[in-house]
Amino acid sequence: MYLRELKEKKEEFLNQEVKLSGWIRNHRRQKDFGFIDFSDGTDFLHMQLVYDREIADFEKISSLKNGVSIEVVGILQESSGAGQDYEVAIKKVTLLGDCPDDYPLQPKPHTKEFFRTIGYLRPRANLFQAVFRIRSLASMAIHEYFQSRGYIYLHAPLITGSDCEGAGEMFQVTTLPLEKLKGEVDYKKDFFGKKAGLTVSGQLQGETFAMAFSKIYTFGPTFRAEDSNTKTHAAEFWMIEPEVAFCDLNGIMDIQEDMLKYIVQTVLEKAKEELKFLDRFEEKGLIEKLTNLVNSKFTRITHEEVINILKNADVKWEFEPAYGEDIAKEHEKYITEYFKGPVFITNWPKDIKAFYMKQNSDGKTVAAADLEIPGVGELMGGSQREEDYDKLITRMQELSMDPKEMEWYLNLRKYGTCVHSGFGMGFERLLIYLTGVDNIRDVIPFPRTPRNCEF
Amino acid sequence: MYLRELKEKKEEFLNQEVKLSGWIRNHRRQKDFGFIDFSDGTDFLHMQLVYDREIADFEKISSLKNGVSIEVVGILQESSGAGQDYEVAIKKVTLLGDCPDDYPLQPKPHTKEFFRTIGYLRPRANLFQAVFRIRSLASMAIHEYFQSRGYIYLHAPLITGSDCEGAGEMFQVTTLPLEKLKGEVDYKKDFFGKKAGLTVSGQLQGETFAMAFSKIYTFGPTFRAEDSNTKTHAAEFWMIEPEVAFCDLNGIMDIQEDMLKYIVQTVLEKAKEELKFLDRFEEKGLIEKLTNLVNSKFTRITHEEVINILKNADVKWEFEPAYGEDIAKEHEKYITEYFKGPVFITNWPKDIKAFYMKQNSDGKTVAAADLEIPGVGELMGGSQREEDYDKLITRMQELSMDPKEMEWYLNLRKYGTCVHSGFGMGFERLLIYLTGVDNIRDVIPFPRTPRNCEF
Numbered sequence: 001m002y003l004r005e006l007k008e009k010k011e012e013f014l015n016q017e018v019k020l021s022g023w024i025r026n027h028r029r030q031k032d033f034g035f036i037d038f039s040d041g042t043d044f045l046h047m048q049l050v051y052d053r054e055i056a057d058f059e060k061i062s063s064l065k066n067g068v069s070i071e072v073v074g075i076l077q078e079s080s081g082a083g084q085d086y087e088v089a090i091k092k093v094t095l096l097g098d099c100p101d102d103y104p105l106q107p108k109p110h111t112k113e114f115f116r117t118i119g120y121l122r123p124r125a126n127l128f129q130a131v132f133r134i135r136s137l138a139s140m141a142i143h144e145y146f147q148s149r150g151y152i153y154l155h156a157p158l159i160t161g162s163d164c165e166g167a168g169e170m171f172q173v174t175t176l177p178l179e180k181l182k183g184e185v186d187y188k189k190d191f192f193g194k195k196a197g198l199t200v201s202g203q204l205q206g207e208t209f210a211m212a213f214s215k216i217y218t219f220g221p222t223f224r225a226e227d228s229n230t231k232t233h234a235a236e237f238w239m240i241e242p243e244v245a246f247c248d249l250n251g252i253m254d255i256q257e258d259m260l261k262y263i264v265q266t267v268l269e270k271a272k273e274e275l276k277f278l279d280r281f282e283e284k285g286l287i288e289k290l291t292n293l294v295n296s297k298f299t300r301i302t303h304e305e306v307i308n309i310l311k312n313a314d315v316k317w318e319f320e321p322a323y324g325e326d327i328a329k330e331h332e333k334y335i336t337e338y339f340k341g342p343v344f345i346t347n348w349p350k351d352i353k354a355f356y357m358k359q360n361s362d363g364k365t366v367a368a369a370d371l372e373i374p375g376v377g378e379l380m381g382g383s384q385r386e387e388d389y390d391k392l393i394t395r396m397q398e399l400s401m402d403p404k405e406m407e408w409y410l411n412l413r414k415y416g417t418c419v420h421s422g423f424g425m426g427f428e429r430l431l432i433y434l435t436g437v438d439n440i441r442d443v444i445p446f447p448r449t450p451r452n453c454e455f
Numbered sequence: 456m457y458l459r460e461l462k463e464k465k466e467e468f469l470n471q472e473v474k475l476s477g478w479i480r481n482h483r484r485q486k487d488f489g490f491i492d493f494s495d496g497t498d499f500l501h502m503q504l505v506y507d508r509e510i511a512d513f514e515k516i517s518s519l520k521n522g523v524s525i526e527v528v529g530i531l532q533e534s535s536g537a538g539q540d541y542e543v544a545i546k547k548v549t550l551l552g553d554c555p556d557d558y559p560l561q562p563k564p565h566t567k568e569f570f571r572t573i574g575y576l577r578p579r580a581n582l583f584q585a586v587f588r589i590r591s592l593a594s595m596a597i598h599e600y601f602q603s604r605g606y607i608y609l610h611a612p613l614i615t616g617s618d619c620e621g622a623g624e625m626f627q628v629t630t631l632p633l634e635k636l637k638g639e640v641d642y643k644k645d646f647f648g649k650k651a652g653l654t655v656s657g658q659l660q661g662e663t664f665a666m667a668f669s670k671i672y673t674f675g676p677t678f679r680a681e682d683s684n685t686k687t688h689a690a691e692f693w694m695i696e697p698e699v700a701f702c703d704l705n706g707i708m709d710i711q712e713d714m715l716k717y718i719v720q721t722v723l724e725k726a727k728e729e730l731k732f733l734d735r736f737e738e739k740g741l742i743e744k745l746t747n748l749v750n751s752k753f754t755r756i757t758h759e760e761v762i763n764i765l766k767n768a769d770v771k772w773e774f775e776p777a778y779g780e781d782i783a784k785e786h787e788k789y790i791t792e793y794f795k796g797p798v799f800i801t802n803w804p805k806d807i808k809a810f811y812m813k814q815n816s817d818g819k820t821v822a823a824a825d826l827e828i829p830g831v832g833e834l835m836g837g838s839q840r841e842e843d844y845d846k847l848i849t850r851m852q853e854l855s856m857d858p859k860e861m862e863w864y865l866n867l868r869k870y871g872t873c874v875h876s877g878f879g880m881g882f883e884r885l886l887i888y889l890t891g892v893d894n895i896r897d898v899i900p901f902p903r904t905p906r907n908c909e910f
Contacts, residue, residue: 002669004605021701022669023871040607040700041668060644069871097842098870105870111523120660120863121870132668136608143598150459150497153591157901158613158676159691161908164799171614173653175680178627181636191626191690193906198628205575205901205910212578213496213587213786214457214477220615221676225630225646232796236614242909245495246476338626387552401692408575408910415560415576416524417477417552446612446660455660455863 004042006076010086013076018077020047021071021096025125026107029062030235033082036064037107038072038088044129046274048079048087067099083166112442113442119446119455120309127281128276131435131443134267138434141266141429142219143149144238145259151242152213154229155201156220162405170197170226171235198223202241203422204409206357207385210243210420211412212372217242219427231439236448243422247383249367252299252421253344256371256380257298258340265294283436289375292436296341303327303348306335308428311336318326324349324364329377336374355395369423376433382423389413434443460499461531465541473543475502476526477553478579481562484517490536491519492528492562493543496507499728503542510545512698519563529705536705545890567897574901574910584891585729589722593889594882596721597674597695598712606697607668611657611675616649616819617860624680625652626690638717653678657696658811658877661866665698665875666867672697674882682905686894689883691903695886704813704822704839705755707876708799710833711826715797722889738891739779744830745889758782758820759801761790768793777820779804784832791829799824810850811842813839815878824878831888836876844868845900 001020006013009219022040036049049072051061065069071094079087092286104118115122145152152439159173170174175191188197189379202218209216218241226233242259244252268275279286310321310331319328327345335343346357346367350357357366368383386392392413393403403410431443456475461468477495488507504527506516519525526549534542548738559573562582570577596708601608614628630646644652657673664671673696681688697714699707710860723730724743734741750793765776776781782790782800790798802820805812812821841847846860847868858865886898901910 002605004662004714021873035670042606042670047694053819067871069873096483097868097870099871100869103870111742120663120867129667132664133607135610136602140598140607140608143595146787147595147827150457152496152588153594154900155594157592157678157691157903159678159903159908171630172633173626173628175624175626176633178629178631178633181568181633183634183637185633189863190772191682191905192903192908194908196908207902207910208575209578212584215497221610223614227646236612238610339471340457374906380893383617383830412575413552414555415552416554416559419551420474445664447521447610448614448647450646453614453647453651455665 002042002123003040006047007043007045010074010076010111014086017073017091019071019073020088021069023069024064024066025124027064027066034062036090038070039129042275044133044271048081048084049074049090050087051093057093061090061093064093064095065099065101065103066222067103069097069099070095075138078315082206085115089447106176112439116441127437128442130271130277131431131437132436132445133274134271135431135445137270137364138267138431141263142217142259142427144266146215146217146242151215151217152209152419154206154209154218155203155214156199156200156205156218156222156241158221159192160199161192161196162204170200171223171225172197175267181394187317191210193198196376198225200224201424203243204217205410206241206405206422207242207409207420209424210245211416211418213262214245216244219401225369229450231441232429232432234440234444234447234449236443237355238427238441239420240425240427243420245420247420247421248419249346249369249382252372252382252384252423253298253300253346253369255423256344256382256423257449259340260371260379261294264290264434265432268294280434281305286436293342293373298342298344298371299344299366300344300369301339302346304346306345307336310334324351326352331403332372332377336372339373343372345372353383354384355399355401356388356392359391359395367421374434376429379429380423380425382421384419387413387417387419389417456884458495458496458502461502462498462500465531469533469541469807471531472528472546473531474528475504475543476524476525478524479519479623480579482519482521489517489741490605491545493525494650494740495655496579496584499588499726499732500539502894503536503539504529504545505542506545506548508894513677518543519548519550520554520558522558523550524552524832525550536734545552567894571896571902579899581732582892583730583897586886586892587900588729589726590886590898591891592725592869593718594674594723595674596718598713599721600717601670601672601697604670606670606672607664609661609664609671609673611660611673611696613653613654613676613678614647614651615654616651619660625655626680627652653680656694658698658879659699659861661877662864662867662875665700665877666871666873669700670697681865684905686896687884687887689895689899692899693865693882694896695880696877700873700875700876702876704801704824704837706875707837707878708753708755708801708824708826708840711799711837711878711880715826715834716749719889721744723749730851733891741891748797748828753797753799753822753826754794755799755801756794758799761786761800764793765789778780779806781807783888787827787832791827791904796829797820798827800827802894808838810854810856811838811847813838813841814846814850822876828888831884834888835878835880837876839874839876840871842868844859844872 026037033052039046073092074088074090311349345371480490491504494501528541528547656832801824805821826835
């Protein structure tokens with residue numbers, strides 16, 4: 001039996017014999033008795049195993065090391081000790097897999113940097129048990145949110161032959177023998193018969209599906225070949241990119257707010273113990289922060305109004321706020337504190353935003369909205385898409401993009417075009433917010449960053 | 456309102472005014488009235504819109520072309536026509552996005568080959584509405600199956616620095632400027648500081664998580680750079696790879712059978728109209744086939760017994776069945792017909808299977824099982840994993856693999872090893888089975904195959 005099953009049926013098994021398999025996470029030995037901190041990883045809370053000298057194999061059990069896998073037969077009983085309601089009184093233990101003394105995961109404090117060097121073992125540590133359990137729960141919450149509302153899940157392609165998405169630097173994908181290349185490269189001989197790379201966004205393909213199913217979402221990996229070693233950048237990460245037909249910018253902001261509250265609420269309900277742990281060791285006040293978000297009203301304010309507020313603020317800025325320009329981290333922070341909660345900043349200057357965004361009638365701004373969250377900064381970016389064929393093609397030409405390369409995307413505006421909007425949310429950025437763990441390397445199972453591709 | 460919502464609330468809205476937005480899929484005009492086949496893609500069944508000369512805009516409505524997007528206001532009423540219970544009597548139509556006469560998706564028969572050339576439009580066609588709706592439903596069924604049973608969803612890495620997984624040819628991922636390479640390649644200058652490629656399997660990383668959470672699954676993209684243009688090969692496809700600790704080969708076969716029946720049952724319940732369509736146009740008897748699977752008992756038989764049956768069969772084989780060797784398509788077909796249902800073939804000759812599979816005590820076979828399904832062939836491959844450090848290292852050396860390269864994987868056998876098993880299921884192969892569509896290119900939104908990377 002797995003621990004999760006036993007937990008669900010604990011009333012039924014109380015004072016009954018149970019058989020469990022799992023690992024010893026910690027072993028406290030006394031002269032005449034011992035406590036084993038036992039887990040099979042199916043529940044965040046461990047089970048305490050107890051034994052004393054009355055047991056035949058006392059010496060053998062007492063010698064079991066941290067990290068070993070065992071099968072244990074015992075009686076589930078109420079516990080008088082602090083920290084748990086139930087424990088198992090051992091009748092018999094079988095050693096399944098031993099563990100040497102140099103086992104790196106001894107129960108003592110380790111730095112996150114050390115954990116990264118043992119990425120294949122760290123999921124066994126409490127911190128990563130909590131983080132990756134929440135990663136799994138939050139993934140499911142996202143699927144539930146969209147599926148129960150009739151969205152179609154699209155697996156957008158990862159290998160792409162188009163490089164004009166313009167959202168960042170791309171990895172190249174090839175089967176050409178690099179050692180034999182000499183100067184000019186004949187891409188006709190490459191696997192796809194042309195230059196190919198790893199996608200930076202599934203949005204453009206998402207739009208083709210929204211024009212067929214109205215409500216769709218992607219949830220899959222995306223890639224950036226940016227050589228930046230920061231706490232928030234990874235070369236491979238997961239994105240959620242919903243796209244909705246017959247929906248304008250206000251409509252998509254409604255969906256973003258509703259979705260985020262649903263995810264946070266679900267994690268609050270389903271990961272109580274994990275959040276308690278993270279609140280204690282990673283981010284004091286985490287649970288209160290998440291609860292506040294669920295109960296908050298998201299502000300919606302234009303970029304111009306934001307600049308006004310920033311200019312009027314009695315703050316010496318490192319970067320001077322300016323109309324027509326992007327805002328800096330310090331500005332994001334100020335604005336979410338000013339409004340004491342999440343803020344959608346709308347109607348951005350068109351020159352600093354992507355070509356596909358809906359041009360507002362003022363000729364200067366686009367119908368885009370970035371969602372700023374207290375303590376995180378930008379969590380999502382969304383926009384209404386330009387649905388007018390001529391305006392889109394003009395904008396592409398202004399930006400020296402070749403419309404021929406994007407003919408299929410442009411044709412969506414020719415064949416029954418409609419108002420539509422979408423947004424992108426980086427899944428790891430959400431996890432940083434949900435867990436209080438502040439480095440993207442610690443919320444991805446096996447992170448890929450510049451000069452790092454281990455395990 | 457979207458059609459799916461209207462369908463759920465049709466009793467409430469009967470004889471009431473409704474407002475819908477969507478596309479004209481077909482328009483049948485008569486002298487004094489007309490029928491519009493209307494869809495917004497949120498429900499597989501279209502809505503019929505009706506109008507007649509009594510409406511003010513008769514001529515304008517009558518001129519609306521296939522493919523245009525419209526907003527329609529009308530009264531939901533019971534329909535006397537064949538094919539639908541409800542229809543909408545138009546009061547007002549607004550043209551949102553026009554569509555030219557050369558719209559490629561006219562309502563007439565198209566070949567699948569033609570559809571592939573308009574991959575960005577084909578999701579609007581009934582066939583692909585059915586297929587991609589089932590793709591989305593089946594994805595969710597898989598998540599539901601594992602999450603409700605306490606499995607942790609692992610996002611296995613896609614970019615990998617290890618190339619000894621041995622499951623097929625890999626794509627290389629690089630940021631080196633190919634045009635500037637001259638002979639020797641200095642991978643220290645590449646993004647990851649070493650040679651990197653796209654994963655062919657998340658299993659090895661899956662095992663690290665199973666050793667921490669006991670029950671885990673992956674569901675993500677995998678890649679093969681095989682230059683084969685067949686109906687079942689794609690360069691990019693999605694795989695499900697569960698891995699379970701304290702579970703032997705029989706245990707994992709139980710899970711495979713249970714999971715498959717759950718997915719098929721869910722699709723039978725949630726995609727009734729889609730399956731009716733596919734049963735009619737793609738595979739006669741599809742629904743019966745799927746229903747039979749849910750009610751069948753999966754046979755379990757060893758590879759040796761299979762060869763005996765094949766040798767004793769009164770069939771002239773193209774490939775002679777042989778002990779110690781793989782079996783051919785014709786053999787797979789014969790065996791599933793022989794047992795009139797799905798068959799797990801177990802205990803394969805170790806020389807034709809992967810290095811990580813559990814070596815049986817006979818010294819000749821491994822604890823692996825392939826699941827053969829009538830009409831599909833191999834749908835899943837699973838095995839118990841070799842959990843013994845020494846046996847695994849010996850096997851790697853026999854196969855000239857460098858244990859140093861796989862140290863972290865080997866260490867899982869050093870630090871609290873245990874019996875564990877897992878399997879892999881190609882998601883597209885499952886979809887071919889579920890939809891009756893026989894080419895992998897038609898069950899992937901944007902397929903990537905040799906010399907093809909469009910959209």
